[in-house]
Amino acid sequence: MEQTITLQVQRYIPEQYPEPYFQSYEVPLRKKWVILDALNYIKDEIDGTLTYRWSCRMGVCGSCGMMVNDRPALTCATFLEEYAPGPVRITPLDYFGIIRDLVVNTDDFMGKLKRAQPWLITDEAKPLSEGAYKQTPQEKAEYEQYSMCINCMLCYSACPVVGLEPDFVGPAAIALAQRYNYDSRDEGEDQRNEELTGEGGIYSCTLVGECSEVCPKAVDPAGAIQRYKATGAVEWWQSVLMPWKGKS
Amino acid sequence: MAAKKHNDPFWWTLFGAGGTLSAFLLPVHVALIGIAIPLGWLEAPGYESLRSLVEHPITRIYLFVLISLSLFHWAHRFRYTLYDGLMLKHLESYIMVFCYGGALAGTIITAILVITF
Amino acid sequence: MSNAPKISAGERVRYKPQIYMPQMSIFWWVKDRAYVFFIIRELTSLVVAAYVILMMIQINALSQGPEAWQALTDWFATPFSIGLHIVFLILLIFHTLTWFWVAPTAMVVRIGSKKVPGSILIAGNIAMWLIISLAIGWLIVSI
Ligand code: SF4
Ligand code: FES
Numbered sequence: 001m002e003q004t005i006t007l008q009v010q011r012y013i014p015e016q017y018p019e020p021y022f023q024s025y026e027v028p029l030r031k032k033w034v035i036l037d038a039l040n041y042i043k044d045e046i047d048g049t050l051t052y053r054w055s056c057r058m059g060v061c062g063s064c065g066m067m068v069n070d071r072p073a074l075t076c077a078t079f080l081e082e083y084a085p086g087p088v089r090i091t092p093l094d095y096f097g098i099i100r101d102l103v104v105n106t107d108d109f110m111g112k113l114k115r116a117q118p119w120l121i122t123d124e125a126k127p128l129s130e131g132a133y134k135q136t137p138q139e140k141a142e143y144e145q146y147s148m149c150i151n152c153m154l155c156y157s158a159c160p161v162v163g164l165e166p167d168f169v170g171p172a173a174i175a176l177a178q179r180y181n182y183d184s185r186d187e188g189e190d191q192r193n194e195e196l197t198g199e200g201g202i203y204s205c206t207l208v209g210e211c212s213e214v215c216p217k218a219v220d221p222a223g224a225i226q227r228y229k230a231t232g233a234v235e236w237w238q239s240v241l242m243p244w245k246g247k248s
Numbered sequence: 249m250a251a252k253k254h255n256d257p258f259w260w261t262l263f264g265a266g267g268t269l270s271a272f273l274l275p276v277h278v279a280l281i282g283i284a285i286p287l288g289w290l291e292a293p294g295y296e297s298l299r300s301l302v303e304h305p306i307t308r309i310y311l312f313v314l315i316s317l318s319l320f321h322w323a324h325r326f327r328y329t330l331y332d333g334l335m336l337k338h339l340e341s342y343i344m345v346f347c348y349g350g351a352l353a354g355t356i357i358t359a360i361l362v363i364t365f
Numbered sequence: 366m367s368n369a370p371k372i373s374a375g376e377r378v379r380y381k382p383q384i385y386m387p388q389m390s391i392f393w394w395v396k397d398r399a400y401v402f403f404i405i406r407e408l409t410s411l412v413v414a415a416y417v418i419l420m421m422i423q424i425n426a427l428s429q430g431p432e433a434w435q436a437l438t439d440w441f442a443t444p445f446s447i448g449l450h451i452v453f454l455i456l457l458i459f460h461t462l463t464w465f466w467v468a469p470t471a472m473v474v475r476i477g478s479k480k481v482p483g484s485i486l487i488a489g490n491i492a493m494w495l496i497i498s499l500a501i502g503w504l505i506v507s508i
Contacts (some may be wrong), residue, residue: 014383094387173435229471
């Protein structure tokens with residue numbers, strides 16, 4: 001007989017029951033299966049009503065994040081075998097509103113991303129005739145790590161401050177702000193500082209550090225936030241001690 | 249409150265400076281004065297020599313800076329521990345007065361202590 | 366399904382999800398070992414404050430005269446005080462090590478154009494800490 005493992009999956013079907021509950025499914029414990037394969041097996045073979053997000057199955061799209069035994073993980077990059085003999089608890093990402101089963105509401109996260117203004121901001125757009133914005137490999141290396149983020153939101157579920165302080169802009173958004181702050185072509189730092197050194201910004205972070213632990217892309221959002229705090233502090237002292245320097 | 253927005257970098261600087269100083273300097277004080285000397289592992293310095301050590305202006309400044317910044321380190325960290333650990337963010341203004349006010353009071357007392365020593 | 370809303374042709378009904386918002390427990394920090402570690406780290410600030418207050422008391426006793434100082438050092442020799450100081454020392458060393466551990470994340474130190482790896486910064490800090498501790502210890506004991 002094939003070996004099996006039990007998945008305890010959190011369900012939430014608002015038309016049927018107003019609160020989440022757990023449902024257990026027994027699935028084959030196959031080598032090379034990731035958690036997502038087990039969920040797909042449930043959906044295809046056992047219970048077609050189970051709802052969850054996924055797309056790429058290769059750790060790129062960032063849509064399959066869930067809590068696996070209470071730790072945020074990409075289910076397409078987490079092997080089922082590691083949890084043998086089970087049972088494995090699958091719940092939606094922590095600190096997000098739940099829409100249905102394992103699907104969470106991302107509206108809040110999208111708003112926070114916008115607050116960080118993660119796009120190139122320049123004082124004046126160069127006319128096309130002047131050619132491309134060039135960058136050396138060294139300049140690219142400055143921000144490359146922060147550009148690896150796939151918006152999977154695992155770091156938000158790893159961060160208690162996200163849960164405690166709804167206004168906190170959160171790890172990935174700040175790392176993405178730094179992605180552009182450290183970009184030699186960008187001139188938007190003042191604008192981002194304005195938004196991110198205030199209420200719910202970088203100083204709400206107490207450096208629990210778990211965001212960097214769970215990040216599947218080694219973005220190190222905790223480091224990005226720490227560096228941002230240091231920059232913000234230098235800037236504060238400059239504005240107090242040398243007010244004439246002002247904003248450029 | 250616009251002022252609060254602009255003060256966080258300031259409190260964070262004091263927190264960082266105090267955290268660094270206390271990390272480097274406090275353990276040896278505790279180990280010597282509180283453990284090694286009372287247990288007789290090391291000979292206790294005499295009263296007069298200790299007194300003249302503290303009278304030295306550099307020691308006074310050292311003690312003042314170490315104590316004051318350590319208090320601000322506590323103030324900032326504890327402020328967030330109360331917010332997060334006990335979910336008291338809604339009491340923010342009272343907590344800030346308690347924490348930073350306490351550190352400020354301690355700083356003033358320390359200033360008086362080292363000046364009048 | 367019987368209770369599904371009836372939709373006549375041409376009419377569009379936007380799906381309005383009934384979002385469920387889980388509540389966070391006040392004991393969130395026991396949920397994960399990393400969180401417990403974090404809370405202990407944060408609470409070391411209480412020991413930092415407590416000990417510098419004790420330093421203020423020491424300075425005060427020193428300035429009051431030999432009797433006051435003697436009374437304080439007598440108290441230092443009690444088992445209670447020694448036990449307390451041992452607990453303080455453990456938590457302060459925890460503070461020191463965790464502080465050094467996270468310091469490289471805030472500071473990017475460069476030599477030339479190369480970033481100095483965090484582990485070297487941590488090792489450097491620990492070495493400096495030991496040297497400073499020895500120097501202060503020597504100063505207090507040798508006078
Ligand atoms: S920083 Fe890492 S964990 Fe956070 S959203 Fe980006 S890829 Fe995911
Ligand atoms: S399915 Fe795309 S990251 Fe997992």
